Amino acid sequence: MSQSPGFVDLDNPTHVCKLRKAIYGLKQAPRAWYHELRKFLIASGFHNSHADTSFFVLNTGGNLLYLLVYVDDIILTGNDDTMVHKFMQLLAHQFSLKDLGHLSYFLGVEVIPNDHGILxxxxxxxxxxxxxxxxxxxxxxxxxxxxxxxxxxxxxxxxxxxxxxxxxxxxxxxxxxxxxxxxxxxxxxxxxxxxxxxxxxxxxxxxxxxxxxSSSDDIQLYHDSPLSLHAFSDSDWAGNKDDLISTSAYVVYIGRNPISWSSKKQRTVARSSTEAEYWSATATTAELNWVSSLLTELGVVLPQSPVIYCDNIGATNLCSNPVFHSRMKHVAIGFHFICEQVQNGTLRVSHVSSDD
Known part of the structure; x- marks a missing residue:
C-alpha cells in the first residue's frame, strides 16, 4: 500500500507499506474476508460445498446445519433449533453480528412462510x-x-x-x-x-x-412436494434472425417446485432442429448434474434418477442411442455456418479466377 500523505518515510520515499490486515474497500478484502470466515467454519466442523463455495454443511449424527453466505449476509438453518442457537452464539463470539431473526428478506427477495411452504x-x-x-x-x-x-x-x-x-x-x-x-x-x-x-x-x-x-406474481415452494428431480428442455431452431443461432431453454423442478431455469443463446449455428434440441439437452444435463451434486451435499437422497423431457424425437433418440447421429436431417444454413468457421479459423475461403 502506498505511504499515506504526511507519513512518508523521507529516507525511503518510494517504499510501500505491507498490510498486516485487509482494509475494507481494497480488491483483496472480499477474498480475505471469505478465507477468514471459511477457516472459522471449517474449524467448527463445517464442510465447504464443492457445488457452491458459498455454502457450508455441518452434519453431526444426523443433526444438520446449513449456512449460506453472501459477502457478510448469512442464512443459517438446520433441523435442530438448539444446535442452531448454539452455533449462533459461537459465531457471535468470533465475529460482530446482528441477529435479524427468522428469514424474511434476503438480497431483495421477500421470504413469506405460509401453510403450504414458503413464498x-x-x-x-x-x-x-x-x-x-x-x-x-x-x-x-x-x-x-x-x-x-x-x-x-x-x-x-x-x-x-x-x-x-x-x-x-x-x-x-x-x-x-x-x-x-x-x-x-x-x-x-x-x-x-x-x-x-x-x-x-x-x-x-x-x-x-x-x-x-403482474408485480404480485410470486413463486410458491411446497414443503410436501416429492423429491423427484426432472427438467424440461427446449430450443427454437435458428430463432435469432440476425445470425440464425438458436436459443436453448430449460426449467429444473424438484417435484412441483421450480428451482433453476435458463434461456440462453447457443454458441454455434445448429444445422438442424435435432442438433439445436440436442445442445439444449446437453446444457440441461450439466445443470441437473450440478443440482444432483448439491442435493447430495445437503444429505438429500433422490428416489430415482433425474429425467429430462424433450419434445424432439431425433434429439431424444440421439441421447439414448448415439448411432442415430447418421440420420440427423441437416438443413444447411449455408452462409452463417461457413462464416462462423471462417471467423474461428477452421476454414479458409480463397478467390480463384473463372479461367482456372
Missing amino acids: LSQRSYIVDLLTRTKMMDAKPVHTPLPTSPPITLHSGSPLKDPTEYRTIVDSLQYLLITRLDIAFDVYKLSQYMHQPTTEHWILVKLLLRYLCG
Whole structure:
C-alpha cells in the first residue's frame, strides 16, 4: 500500500507499506474476508460445498446445519433449533453480528412462510423499479413481448443516449431470481445493450407494463412436494434472425417446485432442429448434474434418477442411442455456418479466377 500523505518515510520515499490486515474497500478484502470466515467454519466442523463455495454443511449424527453466505449476509438453518442457537452464539463470539431473526428478506427477495411452504417474492423490487422509471401507473399488458415481428439488431434507429436502456435492462436481470416468466425476454433485450434502438426501447417499456400488471406474481415452494428431480428442455431452431443461432431453454423442478431455469443463446449455428434440441439437452444435463451434486451435499437422497423431457424425437433418440447421429436431417444454413468457421479459423475461403 502506498505511504499515506504526511507519513512518508523521507529516507525511503518510494517504499510501500505491507498490510498486516485487509482494509475494507481494497480488491483483496472480499477474498480475505471469505478465507477468514471459511477457516472459522471449517474449524467448527463445517464442510465447504464443492457445488457452491458459498455454502457450508455441518452434519453431526444426523443433526444438520446449513449456512449460506453472501459477502457478510448469512442464512443459517438446520433441523435442530438448539444446535442452531448454539452455533449462533459461537459465531457471535468470533465475529460482530446482528441477529435479524427468522428469514424474511434476503438480497431483495421477500421470504413469506405460509401453510403450504414458503413464498418467494420480489414485489418490492418491482415497485421500486416501476417508480424509478415512472411506469407505476402505466396500462398493464398480458404478455411481456410480442411474438411478431421478430426483434432484430437493426430494427429502429439508434438511441442518442443508451444509458437509461442499459440501466433498466440491468435492473431487470436481477428479477430473474424469481420471475422465470420473463427470462427469455430479458435475455433477448440484453443482446442489444451495445447498440439499443428506438424499437428496443419500446419493448423495454412494454416489459415494464407487463410487470406493472403482474408485480404480485410470486413463486410458491411446497414443503410436501416429492423429491423427484426432472427438467424440461427446449430450443427454437435458428430463432435469432440476425445470425440464425438458436436459443436453448430449460426449467429444473424438484417435484412441483421450480428451482433453476435458463434461456440462453447457443454458441454455434445448429444445422438442424435435432442438433439445436440436442445442445439444449446437453446444457440441461450439466445443470441437473450440478443440482444432483448439491442435493447430495445437503444429505438429500433422490428416489430415482433425474429425467429430462424433450419434445424432439431425433434429439431424444440421439441421447439414448448415439448411432442415430447418421440420420440427423441437416438443413444447411449455408452462409452463417461457413462464416462462423471462417471467423474461428477452421476454414479458409480463397478467390480463384473463372479461367482456372
